[in-house]
Amino acid sequence: MVEQTTESAHPSVPVTEISAGLPSTWHRIWDSDVFYSFRASKVTMVAAFVTFMIFFLATFAPLVAPHSPFDVATIDLMDAELPPAWEAEGDQRFLLGTDNLGRDLWSTILYGTRISLVVGFLSVIFGLVVGVSLGLISGYVGGFVDAFIMRVAEIQLSIPSILIALLVAGTLRGVLSAEAYNDAIVYVLVLTIGTSIWPQFARTVRGSTLVERNKEYVLAARVIGLSRLAIMVRHVLPNVMGPVLVIATINLAIAILTEATLSFLGVGVPPTEPSLGTMISEGQNYLFSGLWWITIFPGIVLAALVLAVNLLGDWLRDALNPKLR
Amino acid sequence: MIAFLIRRLLQAIAVMAVVALCAFFMFQFVGDPVNQMVGEDATNEDREYLREQLGLNDPIPVQFANFAIKAAQGDFGVSYQHKRKVSILILERMPATLELAVTAAIIAALLGVPAGVYTGLRRFGFTSKLIMTLSLVGISLPTFLIGILLIYLFAVILGWLPSFGRGEVVKLGTWETNYLSVSGLKSIILPAVTLGLFQMTFIMRLIRSEMLEVLRADFIKFARARGLPNRLVHYGHALKNTLVPVITIIGLQLGSLIAFAIITETVFQWPGMGQLFLQAVQVVDIPIMAAYLILIAFFFVVINLIVDMLYYVVDPRLRVDLPSGGGHG
Numbered sequence: 001m002v003e004q005t006t007e008s009a010h011p012s013v014p015v016t017e018i019s020a021g022l023p024s025t026w027h028r029i030w031d032s033d034v035f036y037s038f039r040a041s042k043v044t045m046v047a048a049f050v051t052f053m054i055f056f057l058a059t060f061a062p063l064v065a066p067h068s069p070f071d072v073a074t075i076d077l078m079d080a081e082l083p084p085a086w087e088a089e090g091d092q093r094f095l096l097g098t099d100n101l102g103r104d105l106w107s108t109i110l111y112g113t114r115i116s117l118v119v120g121f122l123s124v125i126f127g128l129v130v131g132v133s134l135g136l137i138s139g140y141v142g143g144f145v146d147a148f149i150m151r152v153a154e155i156q157l158s159i160p161s162i163l164i165a166l167l168v169a170g171t172l173r174g175v176l177s178a179e180a181y182n183d184a185i186v187y188v189l190v191l192t193i194g195t196s197i198w199p200q201f202a203r204t205v206r207g208s209t210l211v212e213r214n215k216e217y218v219l220a221a222r223v224i225g226l227s228r229l230a231i232m233v234r235h236v237l238p239n240v241m242g243p244v245l246v247i248a249t250i251n252l253a254i255a256i257l258t259e260a261t262l263s264f265l266g267v268g269v270p271p272t273e274p275s276l277g278t279m280i281s282e283g284q285n286y287l288f289s290g291l292w293w294i295t296i297f298p299g300i301v302l303a304a305l306v307l308a309v310n311l312l313g314d315w316l317r318d319a320l321n322p323k324l325r
Numbered sequence: 326m327i328a329f330l331i332r333r334l335l336q337a338i339a340v341m342a343v344v345a346l347c348a349f350f351m352f353q354f355v356g357d358p359v360n361q362m363v364g365e366d367a368t369n370e371d372r373e374y375l376r377e378q379l380g381l382n383d384p385i386p387v388q389f390a391n392f393a394i395k396a397a398q399g400d401f402g403v404s405y406q407h408k409r410k411v412s413i414l415i416l417e418r419m420p421a422t423l424e425l426a427v428t429a430a431i432i433a434a435l436l437g438v439p440a441g442v443y444t445g446l447r448r449f450g451f452t453s454k455l456i457m458t459l460s461l462v463g464i465s466l467p468t469f470l471i472g473i474l475l476i477y478l479f480a481v482i483l484g485w486l487p488s489f490g491r492g493e494v495v496k497l498g499t500w501e502t503n504y505l506s507v508s509g510l511k512s513i514i515l516p517a518v519t520l521g522l523f524q525m526t527f528i529m530r531l532i533r534s535e536m537l538e539v540l541r542a543d544f545i546k547f548a549r550a551r552g553l554p555n556r557l558v559h560y561g562h563a564l565k566n567t568l569v570p571v572i573t574i575i576g577l578q579l580g581s582l583i584a585f586a587i588i589t590e591t592v593f594q595w596p597g598m599g600q601l602f603l604q605a606v607q608v609v610d611i612p613i614m615a616a617y618l619i620l621i622a623f624f625f626v627v628i629n630l631i632v633d634m635l636y637y638v639v640d641p642r643l644r645v646d647l648p649s650g651g652g653h654g
Contacts, residue, residue, distance in 0.1 A: 101520030160584040170606035299470045307465035
């Protein structure tokens, strides 16, 4: 699994290529199975392009965005509720129109996507670290620890993750003051969403660990007297990480959706901060006045982002699964 | 059979105990219930008296036992925000959520099953591919966005359907129903479609893949060889054999319908349990949050139990005793 993901460690370079001089790294990536299946699927290429564009634009939002939604000096309430530039009443300065506060919608979307992506990535990393560690311990140590961790994971998996997220968010709201909650909202969301996704990592890693722990290299490591921790981290872990990448990708889409949903429901990012969820939520109030763009544009970006990441995850799952070739 | 039932029942009780423990710890860690209940000017003696009354001075295991016993009787205390019994608040709002979830499930099944059969039979047809692509988009759209889009289309632009609330409800005893008035029926369409859309695509994809598998089976070839008409082969033989897993999944999804109703109820301002729960989360009304958690867990456990038993009835292989050492519950 791992050899296929990191192309520099490609195990079998065909003889013909060696005789023609060692191929460059770039060529080896281009000829690899994974990249071949990437080239073969147009949908995947479009999805990768969309994902990359959204990542790029959001990362460089301060450079790309024509206005800053945080800079009060540049925001004028006189500009509020302008339709997109191509409509009759549109203003050329505001490509996608403005929201109820006079913020340029295009810039606000860029900054909002940034928060969504940061929360999404950090949540997945948090869930991944917790899930992989617990799964590794569960599979390698076994016994009571294993039974306990897996039972907790099973119970949590049987309850919808949005409910878990809401309960964690609600509890944290009670523990922290309102101000501290809003200040630490990114961490709160990461904790909330990460908590709701760790069982999937744990179960997968535990499954692969159960297979790996009986292999000879683990036995060899035990014979030379390595500690349990060293065996788990240095020897078993690299061999169980393959499927984790797929789960992480699919969960990135889920984490972005959950963040948007929590913000929409009013327990995520505070309404004053731009995030895709809060923008859609704010826009809903203006839908009846015909101001469709405030809701629809952030909605399109959110849907496109989630769809593209989902498609990439699907492709990755198939490409890394040797049984499907 | 009895051993199997007892084992499943014990597992269910263990799960409920863990969930109750979580709910109990929410009370322990979050805020002081006494502060929530008394006014600013309460004296220390008042507080101490209330503490004693509420049993907050007891050892924690005793408190948990009291909590569990009360919860099992449906008593979750008084809401901080509404100052009323949580059990009554939830019971008042349960009909709205249950009707929404059931309507959504019916819509999902009525549309999802035929669509699944169609896409399974005409695998390479243009319409099938269109339906499959649309379903992929449907899965990627978040529930709240689907709701907003439907409101914009059918309530704002076309003006056909109401965009929020339950409309006129008819009282049947204590149960308020949407089904018996025109405005009630109109009001339930948009939220139910929003809630059911994901389940619909789910059912459709499931039936499609099951159909593809069953259609390759020998008994289908035999049925065709007997000269049975296509309709009978497809619906009498093929579809019937796909339904066992489908019914299981629909059963299991009913619980998540109730949970996802939180989002739909917010979008459509539907006065159900989900809205009550969300308001409770926003103002940290722990009794309602705890009660909702236990209630949802209870739904899940009961549905799981029923599904397990159905499996047992349907699949004779399960009746052979499972290897010992399975099941840690």
